[in-house]
Amino acid sequence: MSMTTTNEMIGQTPVRRRFGASDLIGLGVIVALAIVGYFLFPNNLALLTRIIAIALLVLSLDLVTGYCGVATLGHAALFGAGAYAAGIVSAHYGINDPIAMLAFGIAAGAVAGLLCGAVILRAHGLPQLVLSIALIHLFHEFANKASSWTGGSDGLSGIAPSALLGLYEFDLWGRTAYVFGVVLLVLVFAILRLIVRSPFGMLCRAIKEDPVRIRSMGASPKAALMKMYVISGAVAGVGGALNAISTQVVGLDSLSFTMSAESLVMLVLGGTGSLFGALTGTIVFMFFEDVVSAANPFHWLTMVGALLIAVVLFAPKGLYGTAADFLSRRREAK
Amino acid sequence: MQTVLSIAIDALAYGMVLFVISIGLSVTMGLMRVVNLAHGAFAMIGGYIASYAARDLGLAYGFAILLAVFGTILIAIPIERLLYRRIYGAPELTQVLMTIGITFCIIGIANYVFGPTLKTVPLPAQLQGSVDLGFRAIATHRLFAILCGLAVALALWYAIERTAFGVKLRASVDNAAMAAALGVRTQIVYAVSFAVAVGLAAFGGVVGAELLPVEPYYALRYMVTFLVVVSVGGAGSIPGALAACLLLGGIDTTGRYLMPEFGEFFFYLAVIAIICVFPRGLAGRTKG
Numbered sequence: 001m002s003m004t005t006t007n008e009m010i011g012q013t014p015v016r017r018r019f020g021a022s023d024l025i026g027l028g029v030i031v032a033l034a035i036v037g038y039f040l041f042p043n044n045l046a047l048l049t050r051i052i053a054i055a056l057l058v059l060s061l062d063l064v065t066g067y068c069g070v071a072t073l074g075h076a077a078l079f080g081a082g083a084y085a086a087g088i089v090s091a092h093y094g095i096n097d098p099i100a101m102l103a104f105g106i107a108a109g110a111v112a113g114l115l116c117g118a119v120i121l122r123a124h125g126l127p128q129l130v131l132s133i134a135l136i137h138l139f140h141e142f143a144n145k146a147s148s149w150t151g152g153s154d155g156l157s158g159i160a161p162s163a164l165l166g167l168y169e170f171d172l173w174g175r176t177a178y179v180f181g182v183v184l185l186v187l188v189f190a191i192l193r194l195i196v197r198s199p200f201g202m203l204c205r206a207i208k209e210d211p212v213r214i215r216s217m218g219a220s221p222k223a224a225l226m227k228m229y230v231i232s233g234a235v236a237g238v239g240g241a242l243n244a245i246s247t248q249v250v251g252l253d254s255l256s257f258t259m260s261a262e263s264l265v266m267l268v269l270g271g272t273g274s275l276f277g278a279l280t281g282t283i284v285f286m287f288f289e290d291v292v293s294a295a296n297p298f299h300w301l302t303m304v305g306a307l308l309i310a311v312v313l314f315a316p317k318g319l320y321g322t323a324a325d326f327l328s329r330r331r332e333a334k
Numbered sequence: 335m336q337t338v339l340s341i342a343i344d345a346l347a348y349g350m351v352l353f354v355i356s357i358g359l360s361v362t363m364g365l366m367r368v369v370n371l372a373h374g375a376f377a378m379i380g381g382y383i384a385s386y387a388a389r390d391l392g393l394a395y396g397f398a399i400l401l402a403v404f405g406t407i408l409i410a411i412p413i414e415r416l417l418y419r420r421i422y423g424a425p426e427l428t429q430v431l432m433t434i435g436i437t438f439c440i441i442g443i444a445n446y447v448f449g450p451t452l453k454t455v456p457l458p459a460q461l462q463g464s465v466d467l468g469f470r471a472i473a474t475h476r477l478f479a480i481l482c483g484l485a486v487a488l489a490l491w492y493a494i495e496r497t498a499f500g501v502k503l504r505a506s507v508d509n510a511a512m513a514a515a516l517g518v519r520t521q522i523v524y525a526v527s528f529a530v531a532v533g534l535a536a537f538g539g540v541v542g543a544e545l546l547p548v549e550p551y552y553a554l555r556y557m558v559t560f561l562v563v564v565s566v567g568g569a570g571s572i573p574g575a576l577a578a579c580l581l582l583g584g585i586d587t588t589g590r591y592l593m594p595e596f597g598e599f600f601f602y603l604a605v606i607a608i609i610c611v612f613p614r615g616l617a618g619r620t621k622g
Binding site: 065071073119122123124125126127129130131133134135137138141142145257261264265268272299300301302303304305306307308309311312313316 | 606
């Protein structure tokens with residue numbers, strides 16, 4: 001079975017130029033969507049910025065789950081580490097420059113990625129899953145108890161980012177934060193497209209398919225996965241820092257198991273192993289959540305559950321994967 | 335000395351409740367290789383049914399337990415036929431998603447039907463109060479939970495090691511294809527073990543209702559604990575699960591008594607340490 005999937009994978013992704021037309025189209029679609037969102041929901045930019053921050057988390061989860069095949073239910077640890085690092089340097093050390101806060105967020109995310117990777121990659125299958133769950137609870141408890149640093153269950157407040165590049169203040173409407181978020185997302189997306197296409201990215205996919213074969217070919221699966229985990233941590237750190245800067249508060253929920261599980265749901269809804277899938281899933285899920293959970297938070301849980309079951313049964317490749325399959329089949333038929 | 339004793343009794347009772355609930359998960363996981371995150375939800379359903387039967391209908395405690403066990407099995411049968419059947423042998427991620435989805439649905443429905451409040455299962459007069467052991471008095475309910483755990487462990491040991499069904503079960507765990515080729519009807523073995531697992535979960539949910547209070551988020555809150563027990567003990571191993579339950583129950587209870595501030599913290603730290611040292615569980619075997 002693994003042979004056919006490997007062949008399928010090679011068939012689907014022929015070796016292309018480093019940065020092809022499809023990438024430019026993808027970036028164009030993101031920017032166009034961002035502009036449409038800006039004009040459609042001028043009063044709800046905070047929600048759009050949050051969607052971007054979560055999208056960064058889901059992208060980072062896609063790197064380890066979709067491309068490396070590591071099942072984790074604790075990915076919010078990296079996101080929360082980035083958010084708390086950006087918040088703490090602002091609230092406790094007076095480093096209020098958004099770019100510097102972002103840098104601290106990225107660094108903290110990468111360190112958390114290194115830590116989580118070192119623990120999670122020690123096991124496979126169920127123990128791996130349990131390790132990731134134990135880790136996210138450990139991070140959560142730690143942040144809860146170190147309340148002099150993190151504000152505990154009250155959340156970390158007192159984050160006051162100064163003007164971006166000294167020019168653009170973070171206004172009440174969240175315009176600056178939104179544009180900042182869109183720019184970050186476009187940058188991260190472009191870099192990730194390069195990474196997943198690079199020989200290193202292909203190596204990671206190959207490890208997902210058949211680690212034994214890769215080891216016998218002379219590459220170290222563990223080293224490659226660790227590297228990917230650190231990259232993933234940095235991406236999640238960008239998302240966390242963006243969330244801290246835009247909302248100016250960091251709560252314990254950014255380190256919660258629920259957050260980790262929801263990000264996995266978003267990824268699978270969109271389709272694993274594809275950056276566009278991660279983005280699609282996040283946008284659909286977050287809008288859905290905004291509409292339904294406003295009505296009744298408990299029906300929301302039932303809906304998410306039903307949605308998950310439906311995706312697993314009827315669209316195991318996710319929304320984007322199913323749509324892409326459908327399009328390519330039609331093209332072949334012509 | 336008093337503290338040590340009360341920690342030991344509480345740890346034993348807690349560990350036994352954990353054992354009763356998670357042994358079913360361990361057996362089905364070893365047998366069908368399904369990462370079933372919805373196991374706690376079945377324990378929760380058992381708790382709700384017992385609470386409804388004993389408190390609102392005024393039935394006797396023993397009858398409430400029976401109703402809970404069989405009611406939960408009845409509820410689980412269509413779920414198994416319609417949903418679990420499709421994920422046997424699927425990749426782990428698919429199984430996790432499907433069973434988390436089921437858990438979320440059950441939580442939402444339980445909350446809608448029974449409301450967000452905590453439900454109690456009223457104890458009969460015989461189980462209230464305490465028993466004097468000569469050197470020390472312990473709550474009767476704790477003793478009852480411990481005895482139930484021991485009884486379940488003994489019964490399972492007998493069923494698996496000494497009966498014809500146990501032989502078929504062990505054969506299917508070791509090599510399902512070969513067992514089927516030799517005439518074992520593995521589908522029936524699967525169905526029976528799933529039903530027993532769900533029934534035991536419901537039983538544990540009722541007996542442990544004093545220690546693990548029944549409320550809508552029960553399924554999510556203790557899901558982790560049950561999974562941890564199975565992966566620490568090694569899927570499919572009864573002695574492993576028993577050892578894991580007593581060890582983790584001990585760590586958790588001791589942490590709660592001595593350092594209530596950091597109880598959870600040490601529990602998860604211990605879990606990570608144990609899994610890192612024994613990646614296949616305490617009694618784990620290499621995959622055949």
